[in-house]
Amino acid sequence: MHNNWKSTLALLMVAATIAGAQVPTSKEDRQQILKFGIETDLLDLVRTLQQEQNKDFIPELAATCRATRNTELKELILGYFLDLKDKSLESDAVEELRHPEKKANSLLLTTVSYLTGIKAASSEEVFVGLMNNKNKTLALASIRALAKIEAKGKVAAILAVYNDAETEPNFKPDIIWALGELKAREAVETLLKEYNDSENAPLLRGSILSALGKIGDNRAWDLVFNALSSDNSDLRAAAVATLASFPGHKELNSALTKALRDGQVNVRLAGAEAAGALKASELTELLMFRVKKDPEPKIRVASVRAISQFPEGDSPVLVLLADRKTDFSVWKESLNQALAKKWSGTLASLKKVLEDENKAKSSVLAPIIAASLIAQKEIYRVLFGLLLQNDAPSSRGTALRAISIGNFREYEPLVRSISLKDSDSGVKTQALGLLKAWGVSQ
16 A cells, blocks of 8 residues: 555656646755645645655644645645654644544544554543544544554553443454454453354454464463364464464464365465464475465465474575476565575575576576665675576666676676677666776777
C-alpha cells in the first residue's frame, strides 16, 4: 500500500510537469507558497516535499496543518509527518480525536495511523475513550491502535470492552488480536473460556489460538494440541502456527512432521514457519523434500526460509543456490537468505552459477545476481569480472555500475575491451564513460 502511494505521487509529479506546472525548487519560493499560496498550491508543494523526504519546512507545515480546514491537506501533511516519524503534530492529532464528531472517517483514520506510527503514548487515553464510540470504524481502529502503541497498561480497559454485553460480536476478532499483540497474560482465562464457548466458530477459535500463541501461556497448550487434529484446516493451521510459542513440549516434532505432510497448503505453510522459528534442524530432511517436491511454490520457499534459520542451514541452502537448475522461486529465496546472512560459502556458490551460465551462454540468473550484489559490492567484487562476460547487457551494465561506484580499477582491461567491442551500444557508452571518469584514454 505504501509503495503504491509513493508510485501515485511520482505519477502526479510527472503529470504536473507534462501539463506545464512549475514546481518551485528554491527554499525562498517554497516559503512564499507556505505563507501566501492557495490550497491547490499547498497540496502540490506538500506532495513534492513528501516525495523528496524534505525536512526543511516542518514548523511551517505543522502550522499549516493546524490552520487549514481542508481535510485533504490535513491528511496529506499527517501522512508526510508519519513518513518522517516526526512528532510535531502529536498533541494536535490527539486533540483532533478528542472531538471526532462531524469529521470525515478518512481524516480520523489518518490521524489514528499517525499516532500509532509514532507510538504516541499520549494518545492512550483518547483511544480508550474511542473504543465505545458510536462510529464503529473509529472504535475498531482505536482498539487496534492500543496494541500498536503497546499500551500494556490498558489491557483491563480492553477486556472491559470485550466482556461488555453491549459490545458488538464482530468486534471480538480485533480485540482478541489486540490482546495477543499486547501479550496480555491477564486475558488468558477470558480467552480460554471464549474458546470453549465457541465450538461452532472455527475462525474465532483460530483467532484465539493465535493470540494465545503470542501470549505464550502454557495454560493454552492442551487447546493447541487438541486443535492440531481438528477437521477444520484453518483451525489446524492456527494451532500449528502457535507451536513456536511452546518450546520444550515432547510432542512438537511429531506435530510439525504431521503438519508438513498435511494435505492443506495453509497447514504445511504454518508448519514450515513454525519449524524455522523453533530451529528444528532435525526436520531438515523433510523440509528439503518439501523444497524439491511440494507442488506449491510458497511452501517450497517457506521451507528454504525455515532451513536457513537452522544452525547448519547454510550448507543445504548453498547447494540449492549453486545449482542453476534449481526451481527459480527456491533459487531466488536461497539467494536472498545467503546474502542476508552473509554466509562464507555464498561467494563460491554464486561463482559456480555465473561460470555455468557463461559457459552455457545463458543469462537467466546473472542479471538477478548482478542487481543483488550492488549493496554488498566489496564482499563480492571478484564476481563482477564474470558478470562483465555474461550474455545479458543488463548484467554487464549493472556490473559496470558497481565497478564505477566501488572504483574497482582492477577491471580496467575488461572495461576497455567492452568500450571497444560490446554488442550493446548502451553498455559500450557506459564503459566509455567509466574510462573517462578514470582519466583513461582510448
